[in-house]
Amino acid sequence: MHYAKNIGLMFAVFLSSVLAFAADGNAQTADTIYRGGDILTMEGKSPKYVARLAVKDGKILFVGSASGSRKFIGKDTVVGGLNGRTLLPGFIDGHGHMIQFGKNLIDADLVGTPDITDLLARMKAHVAKTPPGAWIVGFGYNAKKMREARTPTIDELNQVSSDRPVMIVDSSGHLGAGNSTLFNLAGISAATPDPEGGTFSRKPGSTELLGPMEETALNAVRVRRPPFTGALADSVATGGAAAWARYGHTTAQECGVGLGNDDIDIVRNAIEKQLLPIDLYVCAKDSVTDDVINAAYAVDKAYNKTPEGTSDKLLAARPDLNKRYINRVRLGGIKFWLDGSIDTAWFTKPYTVNPPGKTGAYTGYRQIPDDVLDAAFDKYWTTNLQLNMHMNGDAAADQALNAIEKAIKKHGMSNHRPVFIHATYLRPDQIARIKAVGAIPSFLTASLPPAGDFVLKLWGPDRAARSIAAKTFLKAGLPFSFSHDAPVSPIPSVVGLVDAGVNRMSASGIVVGADERISPYDALRAVTSMAAYQIKEEKSKGTLEVGKLADLVILDQNPLRVEKTSIKSIKVFETIKEGKTVFRRSEP
Numbered sequence: 001m002h003y004a005k006n007i008g009l010m011f012a013v014f015l016s017s018v019l020a021f022a023a024d025g026n027a028q029t030a031d032t033i034y035r036g037g038d039i040l041t042m043e044g045k046s047p048k049y050v051a052r053l054a055v056k057d058g059k060i061l062f063v064g065s066a067s068g069s070r071k072f073i074g075k076d077t078v079v080g081g082l083n084g085r086t087l088l089p090g091f092i093d094g095h096g097h098m099i100q101f102g103k104n105l106i107d108a109d110l111v112g113t114p115d116i117t118d119l120l121a122r123m124k125a126h127v128a129k130t131p132p133g134a135w136i137v138g139f140g141y142n143a144k145k146m147r148e149a150r151t152p153t154i155d156e157l158n159q160v161s162s163d164r165p166v167m168i169v170d171s172s173g174h175l176g177a178g179n180s181t182l183f184n185l186a187g188i189s190a191a192t193p194d195p196e197g198g199t200f201s202r203k204p205g206s207t208e209l210l211g212p213m214e215e216t217a218l219n220a221v222r223v224r225r226p227p228f229t230g231a232l233a234d235s236v237a238t239g240g241a242a243a244w245a246r247y248g249h250t251t252a253q254e255c256g257v258g259l260g261n262d263d264i265d266i267v268r269n270a271i272e273k274q275l276l277p278i279d280l281y282v283c284a285k286d287s288v289t290d291d292v293i294n295a296a297y298a299v300d301k302a303y304n305k306t307p308e309g310t311s312d313k314l315l316a317a318r319p320d321l322n323k324r325y326i327n328r329v330r331l332g333g334i335k336f337w338l339d340g341s342i343d344t345a346w347f348t349k350p351y352t353v354n355p356p357g358k359t360g361a362y363t364g365y366r367q368i369p370d371d372v373l374d375a376a377f378d379k380y381w382t383t384n385l386q387l388n389m390h391m392n393g394d395a396a397a398d399q400a401l402n403a404i405e406k407a408i409k410k411h412g413m414s415n416h417r418p419v420f421i422h423a424t425y426l427r428p429d430q431i432a433r434i435k436a437v438g439a440i441p442s443f444l445t446a447s448l449p450p451a452g453d454f455v456l457k458l459w460g461p462d463r464a465a466r467s468i469a470a471k472t473f474l475k476a477g478l479p480f481s482f483s484h485d486a487p488v489s490p491i492p493s494v495v496g497l498v499d500a501g502v503n504r505m506s507a508s509g510i511v512v513g514a515d516e517r518i519s520p521y522d523a524l525r526a527v528t529s530m531a532a533y534q535i536k537e538e539k540s541k542g543t544l545e546v547g548k549l550a551d552l553v554i555l556d557q558n559p560l561r562v563e564k565t566s567i568k569s570i571k572v573f574e575t576i577k578e579g580k581t582v583f584r585r586s587e588p
């Protein structure tokens, strides 16, 4: 009885194989078939595993059972044993700065510096390595965590060099300081007023520069840095991309092209020399949007066979989303900064405890006037360029929602999917408005471990408990992504985001907002399928489905099968972009 049934089953399998060949000839032979470990498709709201995944010509050819995969095995097919590892869709960067990160690899590393003496020593050691004519730049200190709990002064930085420009930028990228030569070169003096949305710190009782700079004041100086060109520009792109691939990304972001005056040229250089192994979604910094669009149009003209019409027409003519990328780069959006960071977030209600140096009913920074954002939504709401807005406080979210609601009133609803970058604190009443306009938060989950205690103190327990409201969004059926914002986070670790979203553990061991913890599976959705939706690439990326790109990551353990507290120690074993290995771990 059993025997007869098996014969029947075998015959059915044999018949379907024959039919597959009959219909498609030998064209259906896979390049690679993965097996021997968990293959998690990330399709749907609960985990779904398959036994085999087949890849051909950089796309997914088959997802399913062992028997179903057999017909795709040809003489050249590599059957790849996962050896108990876990295969997932490649990670998609919800918000980060791959080019800025690549630049920082060229600067002095100030991450983890314990005090000003150590910081100055690292900067002095960097002077000899810096080519003549180049600024001496250090990145990544955290003043709050240094012994002196303050930023170095102009006099201290003059000790690094008395005749070359010296600049330091903290790990948030929003704060920094310079020496006398730097300020002279930038034309900033005691007589210079503070720009809107920023400050140059002054010596007590005078207007003399103290050295530290915040927000737009720092940007005004930073844009004067001489450009990275030639081999330096190459290594910015390749170094950044290698770091992203190492942490499992197959799609990266540079959401702020134009922060540096050489960014556009660095990205164009990467396109022209085909330097990038993974996709890069680019956002133009608000102030240089026209320059970036012109550059993107020039690239379109150079690379497309039909260079007539506008960029939008060209995009419309190529509905297959992954083809929007030209040599792995596409202009996806525009970036606006609406407020500051944790100690400068723009709130409707004052800080619970004022950040150091702030007095009165302090409610943080507004970075741009309403009419600027209103005009941007009026102009771009119905285009292919997504508006990405940096915001930490609820007043900044109100500003964004007001602007979007005005655009909808005038132009009607569109599939714009505006991105609320960080969206760290949203009031409960803002969730329904976010749903109505189709906005998507990209939560800075990476900030929970290093900054959770600080948020708890400054913002108070209520705002801290509601911060990074992942569970609230899940319950409301709304998409979101998790992001690291590297180099704001010192490394672009995606596994770290999954850990932070699941555990929400601060540095001191406090669970910040226990009710907003989500399952490991949902946390993985925030870096795969929901992140793909955020950048409007869900048709080609984010899940393991037939016809999608073979963008894959292999982890040494399955985040769904380990203790939740052990997720952070999971390592990326291999990253595969359209069927090609772009990172493989060599050390254990």
Ligand SMILES: [Zn+2]
Binding pocket: 095, 096, 097, 255, 485, 488
């Ligand atoms: Zn950012």
